[in-house]
Amino acid sequence: MAVKNKKLNLKDKYQYLTRDMAWEPTYQKKKDIFPDEDFEGIKITDWSQWEDPFRLTMDAYWKYQAEKEKKLYAIFDAFAQNNGHQNISDARYVNALKLFLTGVSPLEHAAFQGYAKVGRQFSGAGARVACQMQAIDELRHSQTQQHAMSHYNKHFNGLHDAAYMHDRVWFLSVPKSFFDDARSAGPFEFLTAISFSFEYVLTNLLFVPFMSGAAYNGDMATVTFGFSAQSDEARHMTLGLEVIKFILEQHEDNVPIVQRWIDKWFWRGFRLLSLVSMMMDYMLPNKVMSWSEAWEVYYEQNGGALFKDLERYGIRPPKYQDVANDAKHHISHQLWGTFYQYSQATNFHTWIPGKEEMDWMSEKYPETFDKYYRPRYEHWAKEHAEGRRFYNNTLPQLCQVCQVPTLFTEMGEPTKLSHRQMNYEGERYHFCSEACCDIFKHEPEKYVQAWLPVHQIYQGNCEGGDVETVVQKYYHINIGEDNFEYVGSPDHKRWLSIKGKSSDDKAEGSKQDAA
Amino acid sequence: MSIEIKTNSVEPIRQTYGHIARRFGDKPASRYQEASYDLEAKTNFHYRPLWDSKHTLNDPTRTSIRMEDWYAVTDPRQFYYGAYVGNRAKMQEAAETSFGFCEKRNLLTRLPEATQKQILRLLVPLRHVELGANMNNSKIAGDVNATTVSQMHIYTAMDRLGIGQYLSRIALMLDGSTGAALDESKCYWMDDELWQPMRKLVEDTLVVDDWFELTLVQNVLVDGLLFPLVYERMDQWLGEQDAEDVSMLTEFMRDWYKESLRWTNAMIKVVAAESDANREQLQAWIDQWEPQVYSALKPLAEASTGIEALDETRAQLSTRLKKFQLQSQGVSA
Amino acid sequence: MSQLVFIAFQDNDNARYLVEAIAEDNPEAEVQHQPAMIRIQAEKRLVINRETMEEKLGREWDVQEMLIDVISIGGNVDEDDDHFILQWT
Numbered sequence: 001m002a003v004k005n006k007k008l009n010l011k012d013k014y015q016y017l018t019r020d021m022a023w024e025p026t027y028q029k030k031k032d033i034f035p036d037e038d039f040e041g042i043k044i045t046d047w048s049q050w051e052d053p054f055r056l057t058m059d060a061y062w063k064y065q066a067e068k069e070k071k072l073y074a075i076f077d078a079f080a081q082n083n084g085h086q087n088i089s090d091a092r093y094v095n096a097l098k099l100f101l102t103g104v105s106p107l108e109h110a111a112f113q114g115y116a117k118v119g120r121q122f123s124g125a126g127a128r129v130a131c132q133m134q135a136i137d138e139l140r141h142s143q144t145q146q147h148a149m150s151h152y153n154k155h156f157n158g159l160h161d162a163a164y165m166h167d168r169v170w171f172l173s174v175p176k177s178f179f180d181d182a183r184s185a186g187p188f189e190f191l192t193a194i195s196f197s198f199e200y201v202l203t204n205l206l207f208v209p210f211m212s213g214a215a216y217n218g219d220m221a222t223v224t225f226g227f228s229a230q231s232d233e234a235r236h237m238t239l240g241l242e243v244i245k246f247i248l249e250q251h252e253d254n255v256p257i258v259q260r261w262i263d264k265w266f267w268r269g270f271r272l273l274s275l276v277s278m279m280m281d282y283m284l285p286n287k288v289m290s291w292s293e294a295w296e297v298y299y300e301q302n303g304g305a306l307f308k309d310l311e312r313y314g315i316r317p318p319k320y321q322d323v324a325n326d327a328k329h330h331i332s333h334q335l336w337g338t339f340y341q342y343s344q345a346t347n348f349h350t351w352i353p354g355k356e357e358m359d360w361m362s363e364k365y366p367e368t369f370d371k372y373y374r375p376r377y378e379h380w381a382k383e384h385a386e387g388r389r390f391y392n393n394t395l396p397q398l399c400q401v402c403q404v405p406t407l408f409t410e411m412g413e414p415t416k417l418s419h420r421q422m423n424y425e426g427e428r429y430h431f432c433s434e435a436c437c438d439i440f441k442h443e444p445e446k447y448v449q450a451w452l453p454v455h456q457i458y459q460g461n462c463e464g465g466d467v468e469t470v471v472q473k474y475y476h477i478n479i480g481e482d483n484f485e486y487v488g489s490p491d492h493k494r495w496l497s498i499k500g501k502s503s504d505d506k507a508e509g510s511k512q513d514a515a
Numbered sequence: 516m517s518i519e520i521k522t523n524s525v526e527p528i529r530q531t532y533g534h535i536a537r538r539f540g541d542k543p544a545s546r547y548q549e550a551s552y553d554l555e556a557k558t559n560f561h562y563r564p565l566w567d568s569k570h571t572l573n574d575p576t577r578t579s580i581r582m583e584d585w586y587a588v589t590d591p592r593q594f595y596y597g598a599y600v601g602n603r604a605k606m607q608e609a610a611e612t613s614f615g616f617c618e619k620r621n622l623l624t625r626l627p628e629a630t631q632k633q634i635l636r637l638l639v640p641l642r643h644v645e646l647g648a649n650m651n652n653s654k655i656a657g658d659v660n661a662t663t664v665s666q667m668h669i670y671t672a673m674d675r676l677g678i679g680q681y682l683s684r685i686a687l688m689l690d691g692s693t694g695a696a697l698d699e700s701k702c703y704w705m706d707d708e709l710w711q712p713m714r715k716l717v718e719d720t721l722v723v724d725d726w727f728e729l730t731l732v733q734n735v736l737v738d739g740l741l742f743p744l745v746y747e748r749m750d751q752w753l754g755e756q757d758a759e760d761v762s763m764l765t766e767f768m769r770d771w772y773k774e775s776l777r778w779t780n781a782m783i784k785v786v787a788a789e790s791d792a793n794r795e796q797l798q799a800w801i802d803q804w805e806p807q808v809y810s811a812l813k814p815l816a817e818a819s820t821g822i823e824a825l826d827e828t829r830a831q832l833s834t835r836l837k838k839f840q841l842q843s844q845g846v847s848a
Numbered sequence: 849m850s851q852l853v854f855i856a857f858q859d860n861d862n863a864r865y866l867v868e869a870i871a872e873d874n875p876e877a878e879v880q881h882q883p884a885m886i887r888i889q890a891e892k893r894l895v896i897n898r899e900t901m902e903e904k905l906g907r908e909w910d911v912q913e914m915l916i917d918v919i920s921i922g923g924n925v926d927e928d929d930d931h932f933i934l935q936w937t
Binding site: 008013016017020021022023025026027059061062065066067072073086106109113114119125128136139142143144147150154156157159161162163164166167168176181183185186187456476494 | 525527528529532533549550551553554555556557558559560561562563564565566572573595597603604606607608610611642643645649650653654656657658662666669670672673674676677683687691692693694695697704705714715718719721722
């Protein structure tokens with residue numbers, strides 16, 4: 001062995017401080033210490049080729065993270081002390097936070113658990129360390145979100161039982177099944193699904209709507225949390241990019257496996273983000289940009305550059321991305337229309353957009369809004385004005401895979417549902433699209449297990465025989481407080497009294513008409 | 516002159532989250548409480564793990580230990596993430612000062628060759644034990660559901676990586692940051708008779724499946740003997756070999772271990788007191804593993820402090836476990 | 849086709865130095881100011897040099913310090929003691 005006499009550079013020093021602490025076991029078999037690495041069919045010939053995506057020793061981690069936490073909690077304290085919740089643009093905005101806390105925050109916690117798990121499963125020590133650091137980062141996000149929302153929970157409804165709701169409420173099985181799918185998969189698929197597809201390819205489509213939405217709507221607590229968390233995300237993104245390249249470079253047999261995962265997880269991520277699309281276009285009184293614009297910049301442009309880079313490995317862009325790209329003109333409206341009519345069973349309010357907002361949407365969606373969606377809202381507004389605010393009393397058909405109601409439409413035919421169905425072992429399964437049906441076909445034994453909230457209600461597993469009992473008793477949604485129409489809700493009334501008004505008024509700066 | 520600042524006060528409609536209020540009542544909750552209770556998914560999982568068809572996700576039966584409510588195990592330090600990194604940032608600042616001072620004054624490189632070699636042979640290889648501890652605690656954090664318990668284990672997993680890095684830096688100080696000393700130290704770990712029982716023990720822990728068995732073995736039995744032996748007794752012994760300057764570089768480990776007793780003791784106390792079945796299971800594990808830990812440390816003790824130091828440490832562990840109605844071998848001093 | 853790399857960071861006190869340094873070393877880069885955030889993008893490559901930052905700051909600077917304020921990045925990362933590079937090959 002050559003005697004070293006040259007001072008180590010940053011890269012090599014970091015390797016000595018991480019992977020070099022590992023060794024080749026001789027008293028126990030490697031396969032017994034790392035039993036979960038082979039079953040996915042991914043071939044790793046040489047772990048020493050793993051490039052550490054970032055080089056943070058624990059002393060630096062503690063130092064930088066403590067600095068971030070100090071700043072963050074100072075803001076949380078100031079926000080609470082000064083009743084910062086009164087400075088948001090409008091109380092309608094808080095519904096975005098209700099969606100976030102029940103839909104996204106539990107995923108941060110699941111990510112903590114998932115990364116702790118894969119942080120043990122890989123035989124490559126460099127990969128383990130990167131995953132463990134992400135695990136503790138995700139715990140940070142989970143906990144700082146609880147703290148960020150704490151003050152809002154004291155002054156608005158719908159935020160009071162997020163994890164409990166996440167386990168039960170019908171639309172929350174969309175994010176829950178997404179992450180259960182990733183966590184129940186093997187370690188390589190988990191990293192492809194979350195580190196690459198979600199934390200790299202699609203991350204801005206979660207971050208920009210919520211965090212910029214917060215910035216534009218006067219929510220100091222959330223915007224500060226968002227920016228503080230995003231510096232962790234930069235590390236997570238580099239892990240995502242490194243892991244995909246490493247797997248692809250290790251063996252050509254990995255390419256088709258990874259391609260299939262990229263296809264699956266792009267689509268599951270896209271479907272999950274449909275909830276965010278409606279938040280972005282409908283729940284933010286001060287608009288950041290339209291969902292259509294966000295998708296164009298953050299997926300079509302950014303993603304385009306990325307997949308061009310991956311061409312040399314034999315990877316092509318995700319299957320059905322053309323469907324997703326076309327859908328950007330539609331999905332926010334399709335989702336909002338659905339949630340509008342199922343608001344008796346949600347922990348957040350819905351409403352008809354005001355005139356200015358509808359005009360904004362006409363401008364942002366010139367080919368679709370006035371033609372397909374404005375007429376629905378005008379009809380429902382009229383119904384509401386005449387005392388018949390519309391609630392749909394039947395339960396929606398959910399897609400077996402993504403678990404969103406089967407409300408999506410064919411590309412180029414926005415009045416035709418893209419519903420698919422197939423029989424599998426004597427049962428009929430329903431899907432929102434060809435893409436979800438494809439995912440099912442590849443792993444039917446997995447998706448037949450899904451806990452579909454609507455099926456479960458009908459089977460009597462949700463503590464009630466009628467929707468109202470399920471909503472109050474099983475979902476812990478407080479009827480008349482958390483749910484139904486925004487206008488006239490306790491949140492609305494409280495907001496008016498905070499602002500010293502008797503009704504929403506354009507002259508005061510609000511962009512809403514009272515319905 | 517007194518200053519009165521009026522803010523626009525608005526009455527809250529609730530004092531905390533529903534899941535917190537169910538446990539502690541509707542009153543303002545601490546940051547630790549809001550961050551640490553009932554955040555994980557508990558029911559209605561969608562798919563069985565492909566890597567473990569015998570369990571569901573978040574399955575409480577990944578250990579044979581049974582608790583009515585795992586949230587009975589809490590952290591006396593009340594560490595949530597912010598408190599944890601804040602605490603460690605202060606510790607690392609002190610450690611950084613010590614390392615910087617040591618480096619500047621060449622306190623290690625001026626030690627005689629033989630002493631430097633002892634450091635590389637007797638102390639630095641423990642960085643590999645630390646990696647084993649890091650791996651074990653990461654596994655536990657992934658298997659545990661209750662946040663009060665899981666977060667303690669991810670914190671300690673990262674702590675072990677940090678301690679391993681401090682031990683590595685001792686060697687890097689000795690070899691002028693070329694890595695040569697670390698290579699030498701690793702050879703001892705792999706081939707020196709002194710380390711083989713320890714290496715075997717660590718590898719044996721890496722195939723333990725039951726996460727509570729693992730936390731008991733790693734965080735109570737191994738650490739409970741190793742840390743006092745190495746960072747108290749061997750530290751003193753190194754001082755007697757004129758290597759007392761090493762002490763400033765391991766102060767972090769002493770402070771860390773002392774703190775760790777708070778949460779590991781609290782955890783064992785609650786779990787052992789829950790039921791006879793738990794206590795019997797813990798006892799069975801102690802009977803199986805503690806003698807192995809003792810044997811694994813014998814060569815290290817014999818090469819440094821002498822076996823009496825290890826026996827005394829063993830007795831201390833025994834006294835500690837007695838408080839939880841558990842027995843281990845070790846003659847009371 | 850265009851392949852933009854980008855970096856976005858918090859619009860705080862540290863940001864002004866980062867913007868200065870990046871603008872100097874990457875004359876073709878475009879700087880965008882958004883609420884609470886600054887985004888800088890360029891075709892195919894962006895570099896942040898430690899030397900330039902130290903000149904701007906008037907003190908020693910560790911490349912990793914930047915991590916505190918980063919919000920998002922796009923591109924392959926190449927990081928060492930002296931610089932932080934984002935690029936598409």
